[in-house]
Amino acid sequence: MSATPLSVSDAVEVDAIDRQAGRLIALGGWTIVVIVGGMLLWLLYAPLAGAAYGSGMVRVDTQRKTVQHRDGGIVKTILVREGQHVTAGATLVELEDVRLDASADALEGQLAAEQLKASRLAAERLLASSWAPPADIVARGRKEPRLAAAIAQEVALFKARRARLDGQIALTRKQMDDVKVQLAAREREFASASQALALMDEEIAANQRLLEQNYVNKVRVVTLQRSAAEYRMRIDDNRAETAKAAQTLSDLELRLASVGDGTVQEASNDLRDTQARIVEIEERLRAARDATDHKLIVAPVSGRVIDLKVTTPGSALGPRDPVLDIVPDDAPLIVETRLPVDAVQHLRTGQQADVRLTAVKLRAARTFIGEVVYVSADALEDRRTGAPYYLAHVKLDRAALDEAGVELRPGMAAEVFVRTRERTAFDYLSEPFTAAMHRAFRE
Template sequence: MAGCVASIPRPSFHTLPARLRDRAAPLLASVTQTMSGLRDKSVRVWRTAIATACEYLSRLRRSVSAVAARLSVVRDQLKQSFDRWVEGGALFPARHAERARLLEESPRKGSSRTMAQELAAIMPPPPVTPFLRLRALAAGAFAVVGVFVVGFGVWAVFAPLESAAIAGGAIEAESSRKTIQHLEGGIVARILVKDGDRVAAGQPLIRLDDTKPQATVQMLQMQLWDAQALEARLLAERGDLGTIQFPSTIRPAARNAPALADIIAGQIKIFDTRRKLLASRIEVVERRKAQDGQEIESARFQAQAAAKRVAIIKDEIGVVAPLVAKRLQARGRLTQLEREQAEIEGRLGDAQARMAKARQSQGEAEAMILQLESDHQTEIAQSLRDARAQIFELHERIQAANDVLARTVVRAPEAGTVTDLRIHTPGGVVAAGEPLLDLVPGDDRLIVQAQVKPEDIDLVRPGLDARIRLLSYKHRRVPPVDGVLTYVSADRLVDKETERSYYEARIRIDEASLHSLPEVEIMPGMPVEVLIKTGEFTVAHYALRPVFDSFNRAFRED
């Protein structure tokens, strides 16, 4: 029956439905408050009872003192009566002569002998019966039991006992066991370690095939050199330099890279071609500008000649016109002079118009030259921006490609021991993110990772002392190790295998306590049992706790 009762799972408030929890929470709070009041009232009752008992003992002591005084008076009275009885002589039997002699020899009042001794000297000893012997044994037994009960009660009320929450766990590395994975995956080239090998930080563990990452890096490097050569050519064009100043990183590399030498030669050829093309365009416009200048000079000469002829004709008309008015000269001569004047003035206007047109064309030629140079610089600036953006992007891509290339060698992130190696076949394929092996840190500090029961979480908090029992060693040979609770999870966790709820706790092992056991060597994975000290309680508290727990469970809805 006891085993059946013990197998019944303990009810938990958190396992009740939400509706029942909401209805039971106020009642539980009220019951808890009532029980707290009853507990305080019980403490006050016990204190009052103890005070009353102390007062009763004080009164009893005073009563005993009064009784002792009365007994002293009775003793004196009895002594006087016996003295008178002995002095009478008639009633005293002969068989008591020796006792009378002893009474005569005994000291009188004020002697150190007690009344009991005097009575023992006078009265004959009482007969010893089995009943008296049994009563004496019973009185002694009751006295012993009473002393034991009172002593145990005082010890149960006042003697403190340590309370602890028990949790199972295991030794773990403080930074936990490391699972080594590969981001991109690939083909396994070489496996450099095996299970149990101790490795240093940065030591190669596995090599993957680097053909594809190496080709990617080389391709991106060629694109970078091309963009840098383009940038150098554009800078030379923008500064109107005679030659291209290539970066110092390109020239040495061109000796061992024929493709880079071809890139440099191509940029030099483009540079010369573009310079010649721009120069030819500007030269064409300059020729046109020179022709316009010649046209301007020719028109200016013609305009000057026409202006002189117009002036001469005007002078001649000034002479002929008065003569024609006086009828001294024929009218036809004046008309001819006026016709010539109009014709020459027309030629003068035409020359001036051609000169203005030539000047306009010359201005357009100058503007065209400026436009050609501006377009050329704009094109260079745009190409330079694109080239520099490409260079920046290629630097980033090359860095990423170099990272991928470097990751083809899987290295140990820190010193430790290789365990659970999952690949064993060179040439096999590793998927992206697939675990390759586990690494147990070697220089990391070891801690205890324990699982605290949910019903004990209200007593557990960081900073509490703990005792760690190493289950791999016999308890008689190896005492528990001291530790300190450093971490308690903020929420409840569930074990995926057992589906049992728990709170994760971490305990730091006391190095001094561990060093005091030179024969003990701890390692990750070792099972332990942790006793987390939660406080001090008395035996009476433990005895009465089931009563209070039964009250707490009595007011729950089924």
């Protein structure tokens, strides 16, 4: 069979098809060249950011405050719960100790009794005619029978001592009044005797002149002189009795003054001793109250309660046993992460890190940019697995967190990508081969 010859039009059409096919082949070839070349250029020159990956957790930048108790004891009341916010000085847990409570109560009773006595002695020192116990002690006495009995005893003692003092004063004044009456009588007797003696002297003088003229006998004159001598003796006796009564009055005045002075001195001495006992009891009570106050476990700082270890009233708490931890309000939060040891050559403070908070549910996946603020100086070892790692702290941008409405809480899980040096894709692909060849040549 012979081939059918092509017409001129068919030949032209075939030639056009051949040229079109050639152009398509050329275009495809150039396209492949461009793609392959672009890929080669991308592999060789396009920088890719490296990253060291580690899982982490949000923690307090500074150490959280662990609350302990010095002596321990039996848990009486738990006043906080996990996650609760507390202020500095707030009571967290109350312990109980019957011996301390009894000792403090006994000392408080002794102190109140001594203060009551001191108040009574202070009134006696001022020679007060009346005394009322302090109002605060009276108020306590309504609830404490022993203190009420002490109040009644002190009131009765004050009244008895005041009555004794008043009796002594009244008796002395009565004696003074009697002596004054005697003095007044002596003065009247002295005046009467003096007047009689003066008249007697005048009569003696007149009779003496008559005797010289022999108008009277001598017996008359001698009789008058004897009577005058008796008056003088009575006047001298009166003067002696008056002096004696005056001395008695002076002694009574001194006794009256000494009655008050003695009471003041006795009250002052007793008050000094009582005040010394008050100081001693206050020191003992201060120590007892200090021990009692230690039964109250209070918050050292304001913050949030975490890791509450005491949950049951009546449980025993040993000395220095941790009770709970408090995350301070002003403590900055960071993301603590463990990074592989082979990334240490690329780690340094100030590097950027991408952090994704896995515990936060956002509408869209959100990565927050942070800054590496700490890298451990040496590799650490996981106590459970024994795997080595480097510890790093990443600080997040507070403004970005606020914009996203995210509130950091200690314990939140996170994924951390610490950006390392930039390398090309070719470097990533060739690194295993170059490393293998390097080891092979060394072997």
